[in-house]
Amino acid sequence: MAARNLPEDPLIRRLVIEARRAQLSRRALLTGVGGGAAALSLTACAGGTGTELKPAEDKSASDKTVNWVNWPLYLDEDESGNHPTLQQFEDETGIKVNYSVDVDDNNIYYGKVKDQLALGQDIKADTVVLTEWMVSRWIRLGYTQELNHDNIPNMKNLNPALADPDYDPGRKRTMPWQGGFAGICWNKEKVPNGLRSVSDLWNPELKGRVGVLSEMRDTMGLLMLEQGVDISGDWGAEEFGKALDVLREQVSSGQIRNVKGNSYSEDLANEDTLAAICWSGDITILNAEAGEEKWEFAIPDAGCTLWNDLFLVPIGSPRKTNAEKLINFYYEPEIAAEVAAWVNYISPVVGAREAAVAIDPALAENQLIFPSDETLAKAHTFRTLDSGEEQEFGAEFQSILLGA
Amino acid sequence: MAFGAFSSGAAPGVATVQEGPRRKSRVALFLLLPGIAYLALFFLVPLISLLLTSFMAPREFGDIGQFDYAFRWENYVKVVETYLPHILRSFGYAAIATVLALIIGYPLAYFIGVNLRRFPLVQALALVLVIAPFFISFLLRTLAWKQIFADEGPVVGALNALSLMGPGDHITGTPAAVVFGLTYMFIPFMTLPIYTSLERLDLRYVEAGGDLYASPWTTFRTVTLPLSMPGVVSGTLLTFIPASGDYINASRDFLGSTETAMIGNVVETNFLILQNYPAAAALSIILMATILILVGAYVRKSGTEDLV
CATH class of the missing domain: 3.40.190.10 (Periplasmic binding protein-like II)
Incomplete structure (x- = not known):
């Protein structure tokens, strides 16, 4: 299908492409059934168009906000419901974080955003935390942006065992959050x-x-x-x-x-x-x-x-640099230790264990939060x-x- | 209903005046427009979309959840083959729950609508109590039942003590728990319509039955029940239709288990987890069509076409 006379707006363009496709298949197969409604119902269920999605233009320099979508109870929280590490990030960088806990299930979240992703639209999330297998689907379908490693110097603190997964060689598009x-x-x-x-x-x-x-x-x-x-x-x-x-x-x-x-x-x-x-x-x-x-x-x-849950930047996000700064911040060992102490999951950050000793020595000994090499040898990732x-x-x- | 009410009102006018009714009908059409637009937009369009989706075929070399419009009627054969037990189970559970709700709801409605007539205040209070469960989210209520029926909870403990249940038996996750949940949920929907019918019941008919030497049972069967039939029919419909499509009670996260999945749970799994949209759509259409046929037959048999 040549891109002749197609409008600029991705949504309209997609509708036109799909309408043409629907017409063809209708003529061939369904003569006369469900006429105009086909065009109305287009975006409902069809997957990707096959055309390559382009990442949104980055406006981080002028727009000092970042939308972070995460799971419930997955970030340190004080008694009044604030997130101390997030506040520290806002104070240090001047970037305002809109934190929301909209992910309760990989599939349900995917169901919510997949149609917009297929159009390359902004899903109002500049970084989302999802589980590896779901992220590998996003990468396969072209729904993620490539990260600029220059903005994530703390990537040097990434646990080497996690640095080169089969779904994302060289961690070009994802960074682990917790495992x-x-x-x-x-x-x-x-x-x-x-x-x-x-x-x-x-x-x-x-x-x-x-x-x-x-x-x-x-x-x-x-x-x-x-x-x-x-x-x-x-x-x-x-x-x-x-x-x-x-x-x-x-x-x-x-x-x-x-x-x-x-x-x-x-x-x-x-x-x-x-x-x-x-x-x-x-x-x-x-x-x-x-x-x-x-x-x-x-x-x-x-x-x-x-298993590991990963940060990713959705294809339609116009604030990728801000998201990268946020990811970088959480790769500071001290910050990672603070998070680990609260969420009780495994931190991917090298040095977090040493930093955790300062918070609570018993915590640093907990094999389920800071596993030793011996423990890790028993753990396997599902291919x-x-x-x-x-x-x-x-x-x-x-x-x-x-x-x- | 709206169409019927209007056309019967306009019909006599046609014979006498020529100009009036046409303008009237135009005004009526104008007034109906928002309703028609609403139905077209929020009922017809999704329905057609659902129908088209149910015939979609997987895209060649496509990824998970990618389908193209086609006319793959085999989708229907496949889902019926795979999920026939779930379809039968759904209607089975819904039918049992409807009968149970009727057995519980009818006497309750009779008591409130007839016996409490002399005490209007108590009657109003009783009605509020019937509706009271709606003040709490029904998800929370179902979760509460799950706790009450838990293995170490009060009900199982009592039944164990009475030797009515063996040590290995349990309640949560069984078909009985799901049917209980459905019955519980729909008792108010059954009670209220029957109440409205019985509330208008003229007790002199019942007296007349007694005067004519009918036993109380015969009087009930030939006088009270037929007069309350409109309420019974709408109550059973309000229970059976949503109960057969319900997916909360039978969900594994609530009162169900792997043995109790109903058609709603199958649709949910196919839609959200497997991203098999055609299968989910085909099942929804089958559910809808079956309910339509069952309800049509039921309404015809109970002879109250004018009601629905």
């Missing part, structure tokens, strides 16, 4: 002997009291690790299928009580589940809420999954799936969750 483990946990009163491996969850004594995560890469990652698969390496549908069989069997036999996202911690708290596949940071919070060390988290013998695998594996996993 964490998915492992196993249990109620210490009801399961006094504890658990050592994922297979211990299938103990008949725990029948109907086991929870697993609806996050495919964590649940399936742990099941595959248990079967001896290197989840970062070269595996395929066969290995995935074998692990899926285990999940299907344990769900249909009633051993697994439920498969949940963030709300799994409620089930642990009200003791519907006594043992679960869970995220490391949550157990610290659960214990703090209970006021006692009621639950214990462990990395299974076969290893655990390691990036291509688009076909993402759809195929996703559908198979979800079919178990729907009981089909």
Whole structure:
């Protein structure tokens, strides 16, 4: 489709392109059905146009603001609800930060913004924090801007183990925010002997009291690790299928009580589940809420999954430099330590551990926040799936969750 | 309704005056315009969009969530093949919940509408109590039920103590919990329409039934029930239609589990997680069409076409 007589505005241009395409397919296939409504419904569901998206022009020099979209409870907060590190950033740089916690789920956030992204529009976010697998989709579809490393001198503090992921070689478009483990946990009163491996969850004594995560890469990652698969390496549908069989069997036999996202911690708290596949940071919070060390988290013998949430700059953001300054700020070890002390997840910043000693020496020893090399050796990243695998594996996993 | 009311009002005028009604009808059309525009914009356009989406085909070499307009009717065959248990389950749960809500709601409506007639203040208070649950978000109420039914919660504890439940049994995540949630949620929707019917019930008809040697049951069956039928029909419709499309109660995050997914949960998964928009759209159309057929048959059978 040549770009002849196309208007300048990307939205209008896209509408015209889609209208032409709809006309063609209608003529060929659907003679006379749903005429003009096709044009009205265009933006609803179609994906990218296939035309390359161009990053928005950077107006950071004149516009001293930055919109940061993050997950809830994912940044240090004082009693009055302010974010001390953000205020420090504003004081140091004079850039005003509009902080919002609009991401509660990778898929739902993606569903909200994908149509604007496909048009290259500003989604009112100059940097968003999303999980690796979702970010790899954004990169694949061209929805991210390339970072200017000159504006992020603190990139030298990035943990070398995270510097060269398969979805973004050389970290050209992303920077890690926080990471964490998915492992196993249990109620210490009801399961006094504890658990050592994922297979211990299938103990008949725990029948109907086991929870697993609806996050495919964590649940399936742990099941595959248990079967001896290197989840970062070269595996395929066969290995995935074998692990899926285990999940299907344990769900249909009633051993697994439920498969949940963030709300799994409620089930642990009200003791519907006594043992679960869970995220490391949550157990610290659960214990703090209970006021006692009621639950214990462990990395299974076969290893655990390691996930990372990443900063990225959406394609339509006109304030990329400001976003880069913000990212740079959070790569100061002292700042990273302050955040880690509050959110209880793993910081990607080298030197944060040393800085954390000044805040709380016990914190610096916590293997779930500042893991040693030995701990990290047991943690594995789920390899990036291509688009076909993402759809195929996703559908198979979800079919178990729907009981089909 | 609006169309009907107007046309019947205008019809007698046609025979007598020529000029008047035409102007009148133009005025009426003008007045109806915002309503028609509203329906066209917020009902018709999304509906057509939904219909077109349901026939879309995956783009060749496309990424996740990328589809092109086509006429892939196989989408419908595929979703029915895959999700028939969920479709049947949805209507099954909704039907049970409707019957339960009727059994609970009818006596309640009768009590408020007939027995409390002599005490207008108490009657008003009782009505407020029926509506009271709406003052709290229904998500919060459902979460509260989840806590009440939890394994270590009061209900399971009591049932265990009475040996009505074994130690391994539980309530949350079972079909019973989902049907309970649906019933609970729709009791006010069932009670209020029946109440409005019964409130107008002329008790002298009931007395007459007794005078003619009908037993109380026969009187109820032949007098009270037929007179309250409009309320029963609208109550069951207000319960059954939203209940069959409900996806909160059956959601794994609330009262459901992997065994209880209803059609709404399937649509949610396909739309939000799998980005399989055609499947989600096809399921929505199937849900809508099935409800339309079921409701049409029901209304026809209960002989109250004039009501709906």
